[in-house]
Amino acid sequence: MSHPTLEQFLKDVAHHQLTVNLDQDVFRDITIANPNTMEMHYNITTRPGYLMITGDMGDFIFQRTNDMFGFFRPQSGYYINPGYWGEKVEAGVISEFDIDTANSSVQGYLTNFLEDLDLSDPEDREKSKQALEAVTSFISGTQGSGEFDFWNEINSWDADEAGGMDLTDFFEAPTTKATFHYIWCCYAIVHAIKLYDAHKSNEVPA
Structure with missing residues (x-):
């Protein structure tokens, strides 16, 4: 199976929406899903040093820095670095x-x-x-x-x-080579962070 392209991924999540379940500093739990179906839904949880992504397209645990959103957040676009990120995987099948x-x-x-x-x-x-x-x-x-x-x-x-x-x-x-699901989840992490950042920028200060 060939790797998913960014275009294919964005088509998969075109109708997905962000739900913030927990947001306390680097302790986060968010869900990205289509409100009308659970197909290709995923959940991301962070705690100091860890990021976990679970859902239809695979489960992976990454370990690196205190704020893992900062680690994965791209400077621009949907840049992913599967090789380097794979070195930080603690659980999950990244290659086949x-x-x-x-x-x-x-x-x-x-x-x-x-x-x-x-x-x-x-x-x-x-x-x-x-x-x-x-x-x-x-x-x-x-x-x-x-x-x-x-x-x-x-x-x-x-x-x-x-x-x-x-x-x-x-x-x-x-x-x-990297698995289809691993590459998809790399895009999914970046996409989730973009949705989360947009959500935070639209929050009204208390």
Whole structure:
């Protein structure tokens, strides 16, 4: 599943409204939902150092600064930083195996292997041919595969048949991408803060 775009997200929440359940300094509890349905509704709760988002599109807990709204509040627009924010996730699934990412990493190993060869040398030319054939066959055979089958093929990789191209340290290579729900919730957090800030700016002082 591809990642949601900002345009898609805004369409999902076009009729959502903000309800402030609690607002005491950095202790907050807000709900963003369509009044006519609970579809794609979500709730955000903050306390010192933590922000929790729960709802139809997933549940995540982030930990970073005292006021987490300040941490997530964009300087402009709907800027999100899923990679950096993911480092602050205490609970919730933010990534999943992706065959295209995994096979791209295999292709990257091939590129690095070929760069170390001297293609003016007949022996190295043969190694490059074997490596290219092995990777082409590997990618063709794993396209559309799931995580288990992919790693089974990695573990069966024969460097001798691939011109000496080794994948023993491939476990360090990228094989995942951010989940659809995680990206959606990143947009949802920013959207909620924008609604909250607009609500606060319209409050009449006591």
